[in-house]
Amino acid sequence: MSRPISEDDLNAYIDNALPLARRLEVEAYLERNPDVAARSAVFGVQREALRSVLGPIAAEPVPPQLNLTHLAASRRRRDWGGWRAAAAACLLLLVGGASGWMLRGVGTEQRVGINALAQEASYAYAVFGPDRGRPVEIAAADSAALVRWVENRLSRQIAVPDLTAAGYQFMGGRVVATGNGPAGLLMYDDAKGGRIAILMRPMVQDQNASMAEHREGDVFGYAWADNGMGYSLVGGSDNASLLHPLADEARRQFRART
Incomplete structure (x- = not known):
């Protein structure tokens, strides 16, 4: 007997990462559960939108100041630079959180x-x-x-x-x-x-x-x-x-x- 469909299965389905047999099981499950199917479709569209926006950035070479040698040397320096790095990390977290908050409603508005x-x-x-x-x-x-x-x-x-x-x-x-x-x-x-x-x-x-x-x-x-x-x-x-x-x-x- 097939195991129940999990969130991991749904995520793998969106990523086209399931074996054919399991993909068919997930498709049958989505057909029986239109609410889940609609939610999964939204996530798929959001994934492609994020890829199109962030893909060029991910393809860029790592800046020299972020390579391992430079980071190790910076860590040994107990100066104000450490505080600046911490502040930058906090800023990234805030920006990421704000982006997630703004994206929470993408494609989820109720239409009739x-x-x-x-x-x-x-x-x-x-x-x-x-x-x-x-x-x-x-x-x-x-x-x-x-x-x-x-x-x-x-x-x-x-x-x-x-x-x-x-x-x-x-x-x-x-x-x-x-x-x-x-x-x-x-x-x-x-x-x-x-x-x-x-x-x-x-x-x-x-x-x-x-x-x-x-x-x-x-x-x-x-x-x-x-x-x-x-x-x-x-x-x-x-x-x-x-x-x-x-x-x-x-x-x-x-x-x-x-």
């Missing part, structure tokens, strides 16, 4: 309606869009099975837009957990490996909403709702300029097929 859908789509794309190992659960070759799975979970009829004329091939998809219940996630890529995704789920609020642009970090998108079903087409900064016409075409096909 079409804004919640947009945020959920951004989080799902941030998790699965860059995944080169398992971006989809069911491949395009089994699209009929994927459609049945999503329709059963959403209790709604769905369609898979054909975006090949715009240069994007359907890769497949999966069911993902959100704070508002299960959602279907369809993934597409182009000849250069650029990816876009469409998230869809039933709407309690904003059951009919005009298309609106949204952005969450480096994820861009357009969200809308028709007849109680919400959609958001999302992608990265590399294809942001293409997203609006792609969203228009996807909406046209959804309206024609559902």
Whole structure:
């Protein structure tokens, strides 16, 4: 029998550090626990944001004054420099604490309606869009099975837009957990490996909403709702300029097929 899912498992899942078997167990657990899934998605987005900001700093060479030889020599000197170092350390702690306090609310604000859908789509794309190992659960070759799975979970009829004329091939998809219940996630890529995704789920609020642009970090998108079903087409900064016409075409096909 599998052991219970722990916080260590969730952190390793966010870091893509789990063996495949355990990763599948965690994904099944997140599907059954949408609140935990939403929290984990937020942490994943925050991790990528911190990496993008702090990565260049971490890559810089260590300053000469901080090498071990210099630090050992400084420690032997019983002068006022020790107090300055202590003061600097305190300052770093204060700055770090203040940064943590400011970051505590990043991505955690409660959104509703079409804004919640947009945020959920951004989080799902941030998790699965860059995944080169398992971006989809069911491949395009089994699209009929994927459609049945999503329709059963959403209790709604769905369609898979054909975006090949715009240069994007359907890769497949999966069911993902959100704070508002299960959602279907369809993934597409182009000849250069650029990816876009469409998230869809039933709407309690904003059951009919005009298309609106949204952005969450480096994820861009357009969200809308028709007849109680919400959609958001999302992608990265590399294809942001293409997203609006792609969203228009996807909406046209959804309206024609559902």
